[in-house]
Amino acid sequence: MKRIFTVLxxxxxxxxxxxxxxxxxxxxxxxETEKFEASYTAETGMAESAALGKTxxxxxxxxxxxxxxxxSIPAGALESDTLITVTPVSDLTVSGPGTFTCAS
Numbered sequence: 001m002k003r004i005f006t007v008l009x010x011x012x013x014x015x016x017x018x019x020x021x022x023x024x025x026x027x028x029x030x031x032e033t034e035k036f037e038a039s040y041t042a043e044t045g046m047a048e049s050a051a052l053g054k055t056x057x058x059x060x061x062x063x064x065x066x067x068x069x070x071x072s073i074p075a076g077a078l079e080s081d082t083l084i085t086v087t088p089v090s091d092l093t094v095s096g097p098g099t100f101t102c103a104s
Contacts, residue, residue, distance in 0.1 A: 036096035040089040047087040053078055063088025 048061040056075040062068050071086050 034097045036094060038095075039091075039093045041091040043088040043090055047085050049083055049085040051081045051083050053081040059084060059086045061086040061088050064090045 043063050046061055046063050048059055050057060050059045052059070052073050054076065056073040056077055058070060058072050060068060060070045067088065069086050069088050071084070073084070
């Protein structure tokens, strides 16, 4: 579960980037020929946690430079109370096809 939210945060951070980006290409046999890779520093001291349940809810954490990370869980998405942590990231580097420029 922790990895899913880390991936979501990376996706959110990447979506704030600009540049000429393309996805992996299919080689015709159903295999991708290029992949994206992301590296980052998890700002664990700035993390925010909340126990959310069947009614859903929101968690917001503020990272370096005042960047705000918000996660909304809709009602019915969780079967029982679940501790969820939003951890801001910094030093995001994405490699793969295309180019990216991300603010700190």
